[in-house]
Amino acid sequence: MKFIKGFDGLRAISIMFVLLTHLGLSNHLDQGSLLKDNFNLISGSTGVMIFFTISGFLITLLLLHEKHEFQKINYKNFFARRFLRLIPPLLVFYISVVLLMILNYLPKNYLAVTISFFYLYNFVPLKYYVSEIGHTWSLAIEEQFYFIWPFILSYFKKIKSVVFLAVALIVVCIIVKTVYYTPFTVQGKEYQLFNYFFPNRWFIPACLPIMMGSLSAIILFYKHDFLKSIFDIKLLVLSFILFFGQLIIKDLNFIIIETLQPLAVSLLLLWIYFNQDNILTKVLEVKPIAFIGKISYGLYVYQGLFLRTGPGGHLDIQKFPLNIILVVVTAVCSYYLLEKPILKYKSRFKPN
Secondary structure (H helix, E strand, C coil), X not given: CCCCCCHHHHHHHHHHHHHHHXXXXXXXXXXXXXXXXXXXHHCHHHHHHHHHHHHHHHHHHHHHHHHHHHCCCCHHHHHHHHHHHHHHHHHHHHHHHHHHHHCCCCCCCHHHHHHHHCCCHHHCCHHHCCHHHCCHHXXXXXXXXXHHHHHHHHHCCCHHHHHHHHXXXXXXXXXXXXXXXXXXXXXXXEECHHHCCCHHHCHHHHCHHHHHHHHHHHHHHXXXXXXXXXXCHHHHHHHHHHHCHHHXXXXXXXXXXXXXXXXXXXXXXXXXXXXXXXXXXXHHCXXXXXXXXXXXXXXXXXXXXXXXXXXXXXXXXXXXXXXHHHHHHHHHHHHHHHHHHHHHHHHHHCCC
Protein backbone atom coordinates (compact mmCIF):
# COMPACT_ATOMS: atom_id res chain seq x y z
CA MET A 1 0.00 0.00 0.00
CA LYS A 2 1.40 3.36 -1.02
CA PHE A 3 2.26 6.10 1.45
CA ILE A 4 -0.65 8.53 1.64
CA LYS A 5 0.45 12.15 1.80
CA GLY A 6 -1.51 14.44 4.10
CA PHE A 7 -2.33 11.98 6.86
CA ASP A 8 0.63 13.03 9.01
CA GLY A 9 -0.71 16.59 8.82
CA LEU A 10 -4.09 15.42 10.07
CA ARG A 11 -2.36 13.61 12.93
CA ALA A 12 -0.57 16.86 13.76
CA ILE A 13 -3.90 18.70 13.96
CA SER A 14 -5.31 15.91 16.11
CA ILE A 15 -2.49 15.93 18.64
CA MET A 16 -2.61 19.73 18.84
CA PHE A 17 -6.28 19.47 19.83
CA VAL A 18 -5.32 17.04 22.59
CA LEU A 19 -2.40 19.10 23.88
CA LEU A 20 -4.34 22.38 23.88
CA THR A 21 -7.21 20.77 25.76
CA HIS A 22 -4.96 19.22 28.39
CA LEU A 23 -3.13 22.52 28.76
CA GLY A 24 -6.47 24.02 29.76
CA LEU A 25 -7.14 26.27 26.77
CA SER A 26 -10.91 26.24 27.37
CA ASN A 27 -10.36 27.77 30.84
CA HIS A 28 -8.92 30.89 29.21
CA LEU A 29 -11.75 31.49 26.74
CA ASP A 30 -14.43 34.08 27.43
CA GLN A 31 -17.82 32.72 28.42
CA GLY A 32 -20.27 33.10 25.57
CA SER A 33 -17.57 33.43 22.90
CA LEU A 34 -17.98 31.45 19.68
CA LEU A 35 -14.91 29.31 20.40
CA LYS A 36 -15.94 28.63 24.01
CA ASP A 37 -19.46 27.61 23.00
CA ASN A 38 -18.12 25.31 20.28
CA PHE A 39 -14.93 24.15 21.94
CA ASN A 40 -15.79 20.53 21.22
CA LEU A 41 -14.80 21.23 17.60
CA ILE A 42 -11.15 21.48 18.65
CA SER A 43 -11.27 19.49 21.88
CA GLY A 44 -9.05 16.59 22.83
CA SER A 45 -11.99 14.25 22.27
CA THR A 46 -12.26 15.48 18.69
CA GLY A 47 -8.52 14.98 18.27
CA VAL A 48 -8.88 11.37 19.44
CA MET A 49 -11.84 10.92 17.11
CA ILE A 50 -9.68 11.98 14.15
CA PHE A 51 -6.92 9.58 15.27
CA PHE A 52 -9.47 6.77 15.52
CA THR A 53 -10.89 7.42 12.06
CA ILE A 54 -7.44 7.50 10.46
CA SER A 55 -6.47 4.30 12.28
CA GLY A 56 -9.58 2.42 11.19
CA PHE A 57 -9.07 3.57 7.61
CA LEU A 58 -5.37 2.68 7.35
CA ILE A 59 -5.45 -0.63 9.25
CA THR A 60 -8.45 -1.88 7.27
CA LEU A 61 -6.94 -0.84 3.95
CA LEU A 62 -3.64 -2.51 4.85
CA LEU A 63 -5.36 -5.75 5.88
CA LEU A 64 -7.54 -5.83 2.77
CA HIS A 65 -4.49 -5.39 0.54
CA GLU A 66 -2.72 -8.20 2.39
CA LYS A 67 -5.71 -10.52 2.13
CA HIS A 68 -6.10 -9.76 -1.57
CA GLU A 69 -2.43 -10.29 -2.41
CA PHE A 70 -1.69 -13.34 -0.26
CA GLN A 71 -5.23 -14.80 0.15
CA LYS A 72 -4.78 -14.59 3.92
CA ILE A 73 -3.84 -12.30 6.79
CA ASN A 74 -0.69 -13.21 8.68
CA TYR A 75 -1.73 -12.50 12.27
CA LYS A 76 1.72 -13.06 13.72
CA ASN A 77 3.31 -10.48 11.45
CA PHE A 78 0.46 -8.04 11.94
CA PHE A 79 0.72 -8.13 15.72
CA ALA A 80 4.53 -8.02 15.56
CA ARG A 81 4.34 -4.80 13.51
CA ARG A 82 1.83 -3.29 15.93
CA PHE A 83 4.02 -4.32 18.87
CA LEU A 84 7.11 -2.66 17.41
CA ARG A 85 5.19 0.51 16.65
CA LEU A 86 3.26 0.93 19.90
CA ILE A 87 4.91 -0.80 22.84
CA PRO A 88 8.41 0.78 23.19
CA PRO A 89 7.24 4.34 24.07
CA LEU A 90 4.53 2.89 26.30
CA LEU A 91 7.06 0.86 28.28
CA VAL A 92 9.12 4.00 28.91
CA PHE A 93 5.95 5.81 29.97
CA TYR A 94 4.79 3.07 32.37
CA ILE A 95 8.24 2.69 33.92
CA SER A 96 8.30 6.45 34.54
CA VAL A 97 4.85 6.42 36.15
CA VAL A 98 5.68 3.47 38.40
CA LEU A 99 8.98 5.05 39.48
CA LEU A 100 7.17 8.27 40.41
CA MET A 101 4.71 6.19 42.44
CA ILE A 102 7.49 4.32 44.20
CA LEU A 103 9.20 7.62 45.03
CA ASN A 104 5.88 9.02 46.34
CA TYR A 105 5.65 11.75 43.71
CA LEU A 106 2.40 10.20 42.50
CA PRO A 107 -0.27 8.39 44.55
CA LYS A 108 0.40 4.66 44.56
CA ASN A 109 -2.21 3.00 42.37
CA TYR A 110 -0.55 -0.02 40.86
CA LEU A 111 -3.88 -1.66 40.03
CA ALA A 112 -4.72 1.29 37.77
CA VAL A 113 -1.36 0.91 36.00
CA THR A 114 -1.98 -2.83 35.58
CA ILE A 115 -5.43 -2.22 34.08
CA SER A 116 -3.92 0.32 31.71
CA PHE A 117 -0.96 -1.89 30.80
CA PHE A 118 -3.31 -4.66 29.64
CA TYR A 119 -5.26 -2.23 27.44
CA LEU A 120 -8.40 -2.17 29.57
CA TYR A 121 -8.35 1.41 30.85
CA ASN A 122 -11.43 2.33 28.83
CA PHE A 123 -13.35 0.11 31.28
CA VAL A 124 -11.66 1.42 34.44
CA PRO A 125 -13.94 2.23 37.41
CA LEU A 126 -13.73 5.87 38.46
CA LYS A 127 -12.20 4.93 41.81
CA TYR A 128 -9.14 3.59 40.00
CA TYR A 129 -8.79 6.54 37.65
CA VAL A 130 -5.37 8.23 37.63
CA SER A 131 -5.00 11.42 35.59
CA GLU A 132 -1.46 10.63 34.46
CA ILE A 133 -2.64 7.46 32.70
CA GLY A 134 -6.18 8.61 31.92
CA HIS A 135 -5.39 9.09 28.24
CA THR A 136 -4.54 5.40 27.79
CA TRP A 137 -8.27 4.65 27.43
CA SER A 138 -7.95 5.53 23.72
CA LEU A 139 -4.92 3.25 23.33
CA ALA A 140 -7.04 0.47 24.82
CA ILE A 141 -9.77 1.06 22.23
CA GLU A 142 -7.22 0.88 19.42
CA GLU A 143 -5.68 -2.32 20.73
CA GLN A 144 -9.07 -3.96 21.20
CA PHE A 145 -9.80 -3.08 17.58
CA TYR A 146 -6.51 -4.66 16.51
CA PHE A 147 -7.35 -7.84 18.40
CA ILE A 148 -10.78 -8.17 16.77
CA TRP A 149 -10.78 -6.69 13.29
CA PRO A 150 -8.09 -8.78 11.47
CA PHE A 151 -9.92 -11.98 12.42
CA ILE A 152 -13.24 -10.59 11.21
CA LEU A 153 -11.79 -9.50 7.87
CA SER A 154 -10.14 -12.88 7.49
CA TYR A 155 -13.16 -14.95 8.56
CA PHE A 156 -15.81 -13.37 6.33
CA LYS A 157 -15.23 -14.20 2.68
CA LYS A 158 -18.00 -12.05 1.22
CA ILE A 159 -17.50 -8.33 1.32
CA LYS A 160 -21.22 -7.81 1.90
CA SER A 161 -20.90 -9.57 5.25
CA VAL A 162 -18.04 -7.29 6.34
CA VAL A 163 -19.92 -4.17 5.23
CA PHE A 164 -23.03 -5.36 7.05
CA LEU A 165 -21.05 -5.98 10.24
CA ALA A 166 -19.33 -2.58 10.08
CA VAL A 167 -22.65 -0.81 9.53
CA ALA A 168 -24.26 -2.85 12.31
CA LEU A 169 -21.49 -1.86 14.74
CA ILE A 170 -21.93 1.79 13.81
CA VAL A 171 -25.69 1.58 14.37
CA VAL A 172 -25.22 -0.20 17.73
CA CYS A 173 -22.75 2.49 18.82
CA ILE A 174 -25.27 5.21 17.96
CA ILE A 175 -28.02 3.38 19.86
CA VAL A 176 -25.81 2.93 22.93
CA LYS A 177 -25.00 6.65 22.86
CA THR A 178 -28.71 7.36 23.22
CA VAL A 179 -29.12 5.28 26.38
CA TYR A 180 -25.93 5.37 28.47
CA TYR A 181 -27.02 8.56 30.24
CA THR A 182 -30.29 6.91 31.29
CA PRO A 183 -30.40 5.99 35.00
CA PHE A 184 -31.28 2.40 35.89
CA THR A 185 -32.82 0.96 39.04
CA VAL A 186 -31.56 -2.03 41.04
CA GLN A 187 -33.52 -3.16 44.12
CA GLY A 188 -35.30 0.15 44.29
CA LYS A 189 -32.11 2.24 44.13
CA GLU A 190 -31.33 4.44 41.14
CA TYR A 191 -27.89 4.34 39.56
CA GLN A 192 -26.16 6.36 36.85
CA LEU A 193 -23.34 4.68 34.92
CA PHE A 194 -21.30 7.89 34.76
CA ASN A 195 -21.07 7.88 38.56
CA TYR A 196 -18.98 4.71 38.39
CA PHE A 197 -17.44 4.44 34.92
CA PHE A 198 -16.77 6.27 31.66
CA PRO A 199 -19.32 4.35 29.56
CA ASN A 200 -18.65 6.65 26.59
CA ARG A 201 -15.15 5.11 26.53
CA TRP A 202 -16.26 1.48 26.42
CA PHE A 203 -15.38 -0.22 23.14
CA ILE A 204 -18.96 0.18 22.14
CA PRO A 205 -19.78 3.06 21.57
CA ALA A 206 -16.21 4.49 21.43
CA CYS A 207 -15.28 2.45 18.34
CA LEU A 208 -17.76 4.43 16.21
CA PRO A 209 -15.12 6.60 14.43
CA ILE A 210 -12.83 3.58 13.97
CA MET A 211 -15.64 1.72 12.24
CA MET A 212 -16.47 4.78 10.15
CA GLY A 213 -12.87 4.85 8.94
CA SER A 214 -12.89 1.09 8.39
CA LEU A 215 -16.10 1.23 6.36
CA SER A 216 -14.72 3.99 4.14
CA ALA A 217 -11.58 1.88 3.54
CA ILE A 218 -13.70 -1.14 2.58
CA ILE A 219 -15.69 0.92 0.10
CA LEU A 220 -12.47 2.42 -1.27
CA PHE A 221 -10.89 -1.00 -1.76
CA TYR A 222 -13.84 -2.54 -3.57
CA LYS A 223 -15.25 0.55 -5.32
CA HIS A 224 -12.03 2.43 -6.05
CA ASP A 225 -12.84 3.55 -9.58
CA PHE A 226 -16.35 4.68 -8.69
CA LEU A 227 -15.15 6.72 -5.72
CA LYS A 228 -12.37 8.26 -7.80
CA SER A 229 -14.97 9.53 -10.27
CA ILE A 230 -17.05 11.33 -7.61
CA PHE A 231 -14.49 12.68 -5.13
CA ASP A 232 -14.20 16.21 -6.40
CA ILE A 233 -14.28 19.54 -4.57
CA LYS A 234 -18.00 19.17 -3.77
CA LEU A 235 -17.32 16.27 -1.42
CA LEU A 236 -14.55 18.21 0.28
CA VAL A 237 -17.04 21.00 0.92
CA LEU A 238 -19.57 18.45 2.18
CA SER A 239 -16.95 17.09 4.57
CA PHE A 240 -16.40 20.52 6.12
CA ILE A 241 -20.15 21.17 6.32
CA LEU A 242 -20.70 17.92 8.20
CA PHE A 243 -17.79 18.57 10.55
CA PHE A 244 -18.86 22.12 11.38
CA GLY A 245 -22.58 21.33 11.28
CA GLN A 246 -23.17 22.60 14.82
CA LEU A 247 -22.18 26.09 13.68
CA ILE A 248 -24.87 25.95 11.01
CA ILE A 249 -27.64 24.30 13.03
CA LYS A 250 -27.72 25.53 16.61
CA ASP A 251 -28.38 23.12 19.49
CA LEU A 252 -27.57 20.10 17.35
CA ASN A 253 -27.88 16.90 19.39
CA PHE A 254 -24.50 15.55 20.57
CA ILE A 255 -25.30 12.10 19.13
CA ILE A 256 -25.78 13.63 15.69
CA ILE A 257 -22.56 15.63 16.08
CA GLU A 258 -20.58 12.56 17.16
CA THR A 259 -21.94 10.66 14.15
CA LEU A 260 -21.48 13.37 11.53
CA GLN A 261 -17.93 14.33 12.52
CA PRO A 262 -16.29 10.91 11.96
CA LEU A 263 -18.30 10.65 8.74
CA ALA A 264 -16.85 14.04 7.75
CA VAL A 265 -13.31 12.90 8.57
CA SER A 266 -13.85 9.69 6.59
CA LEU A 267 -14.90 11.72 3.56
CA LEU A 268 -11.88 13.96 4.04
CA LEU A 269 -9.55 10.94 4.16
CA LEU A 270 -11.00 9.63 0.91
CA TRP A 271 -10.74 13.07 -0.69
CA ILE A 272 -7.08 13.40 0.32
CA TYR A 273 -6.42 9.87 -0.94
CA PHE A 274 -7.66 10.84 -4.41
CA ASN A 275 -6.14 14.33 -4.40
CA GLN A 276 -2.51 13.82 -3.44
CA ASP A 277 -1.31 16.82 -5.41
CA ASN A 278 -3.96 19.26 -4.20
CA ILE A 279 -2.93 22.42 -2.34
CA LEU A 280 -4.66 21.21 0.84
CA THR A 281 -2.65 18.00 0.83
CA LYS A 282 0.53 19.99 0.18
CA VAL A 283 -0.23 22.24 3.16
CA LEU A 284 -0.69 19.18 5.36
CA GLU A 285 2.68 17.92 4.09
CA VAL A 286 4.59 21.09 5.05
CA LYS A 287 7.62 19.73 6.92
CA PRO A 288 6.95 21.18 10.40
CA ILE A 289 3.33 20.01 10.30
CA ALA A 290 4.18 16.57 8.94
CA PHE A 291 6.94 16.19 11.54
CA ILE A 292 4.50 16.85 14.38
CA GLY A 293 2.32 14.16 12.85
CA LYS A 294 5.24 11.73 12.74
CA ILE A 295 5.96 12.18 16.45
CA SER A 296 2.27 12.44 17.37
CA TYR A 297 2.18 9.00 19.00
CA GLY A 298 5.03 9.88 21.31
CA LEU A 299 3.44 13.25 22.05
CA TYR A 300 0.20 11.52 22.95
CA VAL A 301 1.79 8.87 25.15
CA TYR A 302 4.15 11.14 27.12
CA GLN A 303 1.77 14.08 27.50
CA GLY A 304 -0.11 12.06 30.09
CA LEU A 305 2.86 12.28 32.41
CA PHE A 306 3.41 16.03 31.98
CA LEU A 307 -0.03 17.42 31.11
CA ARG A 308 -2.19 14.75 32.74
CA THR A 309 -5.73 15.01 31.36
CA GLY A 310 -5.90 18.66 32.27
CA PRO A 311 -3.94 21.37 34.05
CA GLY A 312 -3.32 21.32 37.76
CA GLY A 313 -0.61 18.78 38.42
CA HIS A 314 1.36 19.35 41.63
CA LEU A 315 4.74 18.25 40.25
CA ASP A 316 7.13 20.84 38.81
CA ILE A 317 7.27 18.89 35.56
CA GLN A 318 3.48 19.35 35.27
CA LYS A 319 3.51 23.13 35.44
CA PHE A 320 3.36 25.39 32.39
CA PRO A 321 5.49 26.08 30.37
CA LEU A 322 7.92 23.38 31.52
CA ASN A 323 5.31 20.67 31.00
CA ILE A 324 4.77 21.33 27.27
CA ILE A 325 8.51 21.76 26.70
CA LEU A 326 9.16 18.39 28.31
CA VAL A 327 6.42 16.75 26.27
CA VAL A 328 7.95 17.93 22.99
CA VAL A 329 11.56 17.17 23.99
CA THR A 330 10.65 13.71 25.27
CA ALA A 331 8.63 12.87 22.16
CA VAL A 332 11.42 14.02 19.83
CA CYS A 333 14.06 12.04 21.75
CA SER A 334 11.78 9.01 21.80
CA TYR A 335 11.20 9.25 18.06
CA TYR A 336 14.88 9.42 17.11
CA LEU A 337 16.45 7.30 19.85
CA LEU A 338 13.77 4.66 20.38
CA GLU A 339 10.98 4.51 17.83
CA LYS A 340 12.86 4.94 14.53
CA PRO A 341 15.62 2.43 15.39
CA ILE A 342 13.08 -0.15 16.52
CA LEU A 343 10.79 0.41 13.53
CA LYS A 344 13.61 -0.76 11.25
CA TYR A 345 12.75 -4.27 12.41
CA LYS A 346 9.22 -3.97 10.95
CA SER A 347 10.63 -5.03 7.58
CA ARG A 348 11.13 -8.52 9.04
CA PHE A 349 7.38 -8.83 9.48
CA LYS A 350 6.06 -7.70 6.13
CA PRO A 351 2.80 -9.27 4.93
CA ASN A 352 3.46 -12.65 3.32
